[in-house]
Amino acid sequence: MIIKKLLITGSSGYIGSCLNTYLKKRYKVYLLDLVKPKEFNKINLKNFFKCDLKNSKKLDKILQKIKPDLVIHLAAKSTVNEKIKKKNYISNNLVATRNLVNSMNRHNINKIIFSSTAAVYDKNKKRINENFKLRPISNYGKSKLQAEETIMKNNRLNYVILRFFNVSGCLKKPMIGEFHNPETHLIPISVFKSIKENDINIFGDDYKTKDGTCVRDYVHIKDICIAIEKSKNYLKKNRSTILNIGGGHGVSNKSVIKNLEKILNKNVRVNYLKKRKGDQAVLVCNITKAKNLINWRPKNSRIFNILKDEIMWSQFLIKQKINRKYSSVQK
Numbered sequence: 001m002i003i004k005k006l007l008i009t010g011s012s013g014y015i016g017s018c019l020n021t022y023l024k025k026r027y028k029v030y031l032l033d034l035v036k037p038k039e040f041n042k043i044n045l046k047n048f049f050k051c052d053l054k055n056s057k058k059l060d061k062i063l064q065k066i067k068p069d070l071v072i073h074l075a076a077k078s079t080v081n082e083k084i085k086k087k088n089y090i091s092n093n094l095v096a097t098r099n100l101v102n103s104m105n106r107h108n109i110n111k112i113i114f115s116s117t118a119a120v121y122d123k124n125k126k127r128i129n130e131n132f133k134l135r136p137i138s139n140y141g142k143s144k145l146q147a148e149e150t151i152m153k154n155n156r157l158n159y160v161i162l163r164f165f166n167v168s169g170c171l172k173k174p175m176i177g178e179f180h181n182p183e184t185h186l187i188p189i190s191v192f193k194s195i196k197e198n199d200i201n202i203f204g205d206d207y208k209t210k211d212g213t214c215v216r217d218y219v220h221i222k223d224i225c226i227a228i229e230k231s232k233n234y235l236k237k238n239r240s241t242i243l244n245i246g247g248g249h250g251v252s253n254k255s256v257i258k259n260l261e262k263i264l265n266k267n268v269r270v271n272y273l274k275k276r277k278g279d280q281a282v283l284v285c286n287i288t289k290a291k292n293l294i295n296w297r298p299k300n301s302r303i304f305n306i307l308k309d310e311i312m313w314s315q316f317l318i319k320q321k322i323n324r325k326y327s328s329v330q331k
């Protein structure tokens, strides 16, 4: 089957806006989001639908009109913030996914790629593979796991569920990258703060890791876009699967800072604060399944490369006089 017409939900967000930029020259791409695209993301509004996925009637009309061959479902309330109540995540992430799947069934659309997360796994210091125990700690993780189950239970769908680890970096031609309000991830915050000569906060330097700081798995946004396109090819043959998508190796917080100092050629001021409750020491994934099944490699995901691109993106925002706000609760 030829897959030409795509619908991206959550298209105004970080991954959605980058993915649209990456795919739009080769596919007919339709976009759907609660909110309009950011101004710096110059998109053709003709292909954009402002819609809350919880609104079944409106969603039905859109799917009836465009009849996509494939839905790439990225829409979610996606910050891990335990101050946001569980029911808010469930009502948004789970109900939205249920509505989408039911509407796809009504319109005979049977292919979906779903962006899930590392947050569905139980704590583990080993490289996590897809068969590891699932036990989300955060309400965000719980809602994403329930959304996964909704998709898998629906026997009219072929799916690829992609469990993303820490996505970072930008696309350069044209320039497009992460913009959350506030930013909560370590890399955009550290890069922006170090350019602006502000101190960076690192939570905990007494973990049982090589240098005492948390270890995470970073994956470049370009590799995410490539993984999604390769998953689309996998779906052509009406198969379903779940894949981890990460860099496949761990990078400590201290190592992020060291690399940043090397690239910027200056010292960066860091405050080492107390550990935070709920932060895992190590979160790294095994990507063998994605390598074997969809022939994907995280070619752009070396931390040096990710940071270099993130610096370019931050400088682009500064030039456009777009201020980046950040939360003290960086992840």
Ligand SMILES: NC(=O)c1ccc[n+]([C@@H]2O[C@H](COP(=O)([O-])OP(=O)(O)OC[C@H]3O[C@@H](n4cnc5c(N)ncnc54)[C@H](O)[C@@H]3O)[C@@H](O)[C@H]2O)c1
Binding pocket: 009, 010, 011, 012, 013, 014, 015, 016, 032, 033, 034, 035, 051, 052, 053, 054, 073, 074, 075, 076, 077, 078, 079, 092, 096, 115, 116, 117, 118, 144, 163, 164, 165, 166, 167, 168, 180
């Ligand atoms: N960025 C990461 O590091 C990362 C890591 C793991 C998983 N993910 C997953 O990838 C997806 C995209 O992440 P992102 O960083 O681009 O997030 P984002 O917050 O930048 O974008 C999400 C978009 O979804 C939209 N949305 C939310 N609820 C909606 C609804 N009910 N109806 C329509 N639109 C709705 C929001 O308006 C937003 O534009 C999310 O599902 C997230 O869980 C992201």
